Amino acid sequence: RRSFSATPRWNLQTRDMNEEHLSSLRVNQCRLLEDIHYTCQWGTGERWGDAPTETGMSRLALSDSDRQARDWFVETTESLGCKTTIDSMGNIFAIRPGLKNDKAPTFAGSHLDTQPTGGRYDGILGVTAGVEMLRVLNDNWVETEYPVGVVNWTNEEGARFPKSMVSSGVWAGSISLEDAHNLREVHPGTATMASELARIGYLGKTPSSYKSIPMAAHFELHIEQGPLLEMANKKIGIVKGVNAYRWFTVRVQGRDAHTGTTDLKSRADALLTAAKLILHSHRLATANNALASTGILHLTPGSTNTVPGSVTFSLDIRAGKDETVDKMTQLIERDFPAIASGSNILNSQEGCTPSLPLSVSITQDFNSAAINFHDTCISCVKEAAASVLGLEKVDALTREMVSGAGHDSVYASKRCPTSMIFIPSREGISHNPREFSTEEDCALGAQVLTQSVVRFDRLRAE
Amino acid sequence: RRSFSATPRWNLQTRDMNEEHLSSLRVNQCRLLEDIHYTCQWGTGERWGDAPTETGMSRLALSDSDRQARDWFVETTESLGCKTTIDSMGNIFAIRPGLKNDKAPTFAGSHLDTQPTGGRYDGILGVTAGVEMLRVLNDNWVETEYPVGVVNWTNEEGARFPKSMVSSGVWAGSISLEDAHNLREVHPGTATMASELARIGYLGKTPSSYKSIPMAAHFELHIEQGPLLEMANKKIGIVKGVNAYRWFTVRVQGRDAHTGTTDLKSRADALLTAAKLILHSHRLATANNALASTGILHLTPGSTNTVPGSVTFSLDIRAGKDETVDKMTQLIERDFPAIASGSNILNSQEGCTPSLPLSVSITQDFNSAAINFHDTCISCVKEAAASVLGLEKVDALTREMVSGAGHDSVYASKRCPTSMIFIPSREGISHNPREFSTEEDCALGAQVLTQSVVRFDRLRAE
Numbered sequence: 001r002r003s004f005s006a007t008p009r010w011n012l013q014t015r016d017m018n019e020e021h022l023s024s025l026r027v028n029q030c031r032l033l034e035d036i037h038y039t040c041q042w043g044t045g046e047r048w049g050d051a052p053t054e055t056g057m058s059r060l061a062l063s064d065s066d067r068q069a070r071d072w073f074v075e076t077t078e079s080l081g082c083k084t085t086i087d088s089m090g091n092i093f094a095i096r097p098g099l100k101n102d103k104a105p106t107f108a109g110s111h112l113d114t115q116p117t118g119g120r121y122d123g124i125l126g127v128t129a130g131v132e133m134l135r136v137l138n139d140n141w142v143e144t145e146y147p148v149g150v151v152n153w154t155n156e157e158g159a160r161f162p163k164s165m166v167s168s169g170v171w172a173g174s175i176s177l178e179d180a181h182n183l184r185e186v187h188p189g190t191a192t193m194a195s196e197l198a199r200i201g202y203l204g205k206t207p208s209s210y211k212s213i214p215m216a217a218h219f220e221l222h223i224e225q226g227p228l229l230e231m232a233n234k235k236i237g238i239v240k241g242v243n244a245y246r247w248f249t250v251r252v253q254g255r256d257a258h259t260g261t262t263d264l265k266s267r268a269d270a271l272l273t274a275a276k277l278i279l280h281s282h283r284l285a286t287a288n289n290a291l292a293s294t295g296i297l298h299l300t301p302g303s304t305n306t307v308p309g310s311v312t313f314s315l316d317i318r319a320g321k322d323e324t325v326d327k328m329t330q331l332i333e334r335d336f337p338a339i340a341s342g343s344n345i346l347n348s349q350e351g352c353t354p355s356l357p358l359s360v361s362i363t364q365d366f367n368s369a370a371i372n373f374h375d376t377c378i379s380c381v382k383e384a385a386a387s388v389l390g391l392e393k394v395d396a397l398t399r400e401m402v403s404g405a406g407h408d409s410v411y412a413s414k415r416c417p418t419s420m421i422f423i424p425s426r427e428g429i430s431h432n433p434r435e436f437s438t439e440e441d442c443a444l445g446a447q448v449l450t451q452s453v454v455r456f457d458r459l460r461a462e
Numbered sequence: 463r464r465s466f467s468a469t470p471r472w473n474l475q476t477r478d479m480n481e482e483h484l485s486s487l488r489v490n491q492c493r494l495l496e497d498i499h500y501t502c503q504w505g506t507g508e509r510w511g512d513a514p515t516e517t518g519m520s521r522l523a524l525s526d527s528d529r530q531a532r533d534w535f536v537e538t539t540e541s542l543g544c545k546t547t548i549d550s551m552g553n554i555f556a557i558r559p560g561l562k563n564d565k566a567p568t569f570a571g572s573h574l575d576t577q578p579t580g581g582r583y584d585g586i587l588g589v590t591a592g593v594e595m596l597r598v599l600n601d602n603w604v605e606t607e608y609p610v611g612v613v614n615w616t617n618e619e620g621a622r623f624p625k626s627m628v629s630s631g632v633w634a635g636s637i638s639l640e641d642a643h644n645l646r647e648v649h650p651g652t653a654t655m656a657s658e659l660a661r662i663g664y665l666g667k668t669p670s671s672y673k674s675i676p677m678a679a680h681f682e683l684h685i686e687q688g689p690l691l692e693m694a695n696k697k698i699g700i701v702k703g704v705n706a707y708r709w710f711t712v713r714v715q716g717r718d719a720h721t722g723t724t725d726l727k728s729r730a731d732a733l734l735t736a737a738k739l740i741l742h743s744h745r746l747a748t749a750n751n752a753l754a755s756t757g758i759l760h761l762t763p764g765s766t767n768t769v770p771g772s773v774t775f776s777l778d779i780r781a782g783k784d785e786t787v788d789k790m791t792q793l794i795e796r797d798f799p800a801i802a803s804g805s806n807i808l809n810s811q812e813g814c815t816p817s818l819p820l821s822v823s824i825t826q827d828f829n830s831a832a833i834n835f836h837d838t839c840i841s842c843v844k845e846a847a848a849s850v851l852g853l854e855k856v857d858a859l860t861r862e863m864v865s866g867a868g869h870d871s872v873y874a875s876k877r878c879p880t881s882m883i884f885i886p887s888r889e890g891i892s893h894n895p896r897e898f899s900t901e902e903d904c905a906l907g908a909q910v911l912t913q914s915v916v917r918f919d920r921l922r923a924e
């Protein structure tokens with residue numbers, strides 16, 4: 001702890017901090033935004049505006065640009081006095097010592113990987129806000145009771161390797177290291193997570209486990225990625241839980257055929273069938289108050305005048321309740337083979353020529369049950385928000401909410417008290433280059449994150 | 463004409479040939495099949511059976527394997543006494559001199575390129591049967607009245623560069639050389655037809671035109687690629703014309719969005735819309751006695767948890783009559799934007815949550831009007847079939863038909879009398895590795911082709 005262990009200006013210990021002390025811990029908005037945009041030089045995506053920072057991001061997990069962002073994270077947190085550990089999933093834990101170091105650190109964490117056409121805030125805000133928290137603690141010569149950490153989780157997006165939050169999942173013991181290491185890129189290629197971790201030099205020796213790197217708590221600042229805070233004119237979302245979701249790969253097997261010589265009834269058109277299935281998944285979602293989405297579709301052979309013989313597509317099902325996702329799964333498993341074999345469920349064949357039967361297989365790739373966060377952490381966030389926004393305004397400017405997106409906090413919550421802080425996303429747009437949150441909101445979120453962590457540490461000191 | 467100009471064993475001239483002479487011109491079945499399978503070493507595709515020849519083909523136009531097959535064609539036809547010319551589209555014309563060489567040759571022709579998952583007969587049969595015809599003429603010391611040629615047309619399939627029959631189209635003056643040279647690969651890449659022609663050494667100096675290389679007639683032997691001959695127990699199809707077809711690229715523009723935080727009504731899901739459009743194209747095809755097929759679909763960004771913001775797909779529309787293809791085009795141009803913007807045409811939205819409007823653009827890539835072949839050529843094929851099959855059996859074993867697939871004969875027919883000969887395809891399967899025709903049927907077809915060409919030459923001599 002280079003800068004910190006020198007002659008302290010004001011060696012404030014969290015156990016002694018009162019509300020005034022807490023509210024004096026001020027995030028530096030410019031510095032935070034500089035970290036965000038500086039690190040977005042690695043994996044810069046599509047431009048959507050004229051300003052230098054008006055581009056999206058395309059920093060797939062374990063790519064060369066991810067490696068550069070990771071290197072920055074390691075160097076920066078070490079220069080701020082942290083010790084860094086890399087585990088067997090490439091998760092990077094930066095730990096700032098406390099007064100007592102015999103107990104687990106309280107962590108702030110998120111991820112530096114992005115969608116292929118993602119934005120500058122999803123994940124990145126949470127990690128850079130964690131770094132800003134370290135700077136604020138150092139600037140104010142704060143000595144926490146127990147260590148405080150910042151974690152960068154690997155492949156949270158699930159965009160390159162098709163399990164989201166996979167590395168916090170391994171850490172939590174919910175996903176096996178072997179399954180994770182063997183995950184292949186979603187777009188045909190030969191890379192696995194293990195090969196890419198090794199290639200970029202982030203295959204750490206420390207076992208990825210809550211046993212090797214325990215956490216006292218996990219706080220995550222994130223953009224909402226939906227429209228609710230903005231629509232309600234709120235500044236801070238106090239996240240009480242996360243919705244359930246499940247990912248499938250659907251394979252439709254038909255027969256390659258000539259488009260000019262094969263009449264409609266003699267076809268086994270895998271793409272036409274896939275179109276019916278995708279449409280049907282939306283009908284089921286509508287009827288069951290769930291979400292259904294297909295983001296990836298590959299067909300073969302891919303020729304204008306050949307009816308495609310096979311199609312593979314992803315299916316992402318979400319709902320507030322596990323039972324709804326279970327029901328959607330049952331309906332899909334019941335209806336998809338029926339539609340492929342030619343039954344006219346909900347007009348899926350209406351007006352179309354009946355064709356030869358096709359076969360369908362459905363594989364589950366990933367499952368994340370609905371979870372509730374921890375009351376103590378939620379209270380820390382609430383109190384931090386009240387302190388940052390002011391007691392008079394806190395009710396008007398915050399709302400409790402449940403996340404529609406998955407986050408590493410889901411798996412963290414299985415092994416330690418956890419909660420999240422949301423800030424508004426412009427027009428609710430995310431997983432899109434235009435994703436945007438204001439500088440003020442980013443700083444406000446970082447401020448609430450910093451206070452939440454310190455409050456939790458203070459609670460432990462009591 | 464090496465082997466031919468030496469002391470002739472029996473220098474039979476077509477002008478002197480009677481029916482007995484004609485029927486003595488016998489195709490060598492083993493030799494023909496050897497040429498087919500020998501040349502299928504270049505671009506061998508997926509295996510479907512245990513026998514050495516039970517694989518499909520994957521020899522995309524202007525690939526390295528196409529170059530190897532072309533080299534074989536040039537060497538073989540030259541060794542059989544032909545002079546070869548390569549034009550600016552890489553079409554290869556092999557010409558065997560006749561008694562008089564002041565008039566255009568009579569051609570047999572087809573193509574050596576295949577679909578990405580094609581078979582061993584589509585196109586390949588026509589070219590190798592042309593080579594077998596040359597061998598038969600040589601073996602029998604036949605001197606034709608005018609030259610006889612064999613042509614290998616470039617990129618007939620349209621599978622790699624998205625205009626089928628593009629090089630016979632340039633030859634016929636129906637497609638501009640510039641448009642053809644600038645065609646890009648359908649699967650994202652940087653190659654154009656011009657760059658690939660140059661790369662494999664088949665960018666000839668002779669202008670691709672019926673003016674530089676005129677044809678007296680064009681005969682093409684081809685597998686039917688449909689089930690009609692087999693179902694009717696016929697051996698030879700006498701092809702009187704070809705159906706109309708048109709290719710489009712449809713682009714759907716929506717908005718990338720998070721699959722977990724974007725409710726169904728706030729989405730502009732380009733893949734869901736594409737699914738509705740593809741389904742609708744089938745409904746229109748069913749209602750109008752046409753065919754509609756989508757063989758290529760690309761989406762971006764391609765991530766499980768991102769609603770795709772854009773989708774591009776091919777649309778292949780076919781019918782017996784030009785008016786039907788015109789009507790389908792009008793309906794598609796009317797309905798596609800309406801469906802994308804949210805109108806409930808033919809239940810396309812039934813049961814689905816209405817979404818944000820999307821935009822659609824439709825570009826026509828290729829158009830081939832219905833055509834009728836030439837009576838003289840059709841008669842030559844009929845007479846040849848009667849001679850080969852026997853007068854008593856010809857009615858039972860042949861049928862007149864119209865081709866559902868496009869062929870280079872379509873464009874050839876715009877500049878010279880043309881007709882085609884079909885042989886049965888097992889189960890009507892084509893554009894599939896399992897495409898198959900029996901050895902006997904291949905030889906029978908080659909026999910009818912040879913006689914048709916000689917009969918046409920004899921007609922010219924009269």
Ligand SMILES: NC(=O)NCCC(=O)O
Binds near residue numbers: 165225405406407720
């Ligand atoms: N926050 C976020 O976008 N996470 C990706 C996992 C998911 O698909 O919800």
Ligand SMILES: NC(=O)NCCC(=O)O
Binds near residue numbers: 258619620687868869
């Ligand atoms: N014969 C053949 O398959 N030609 C390709 C052009 C078409 O699509 O009809």
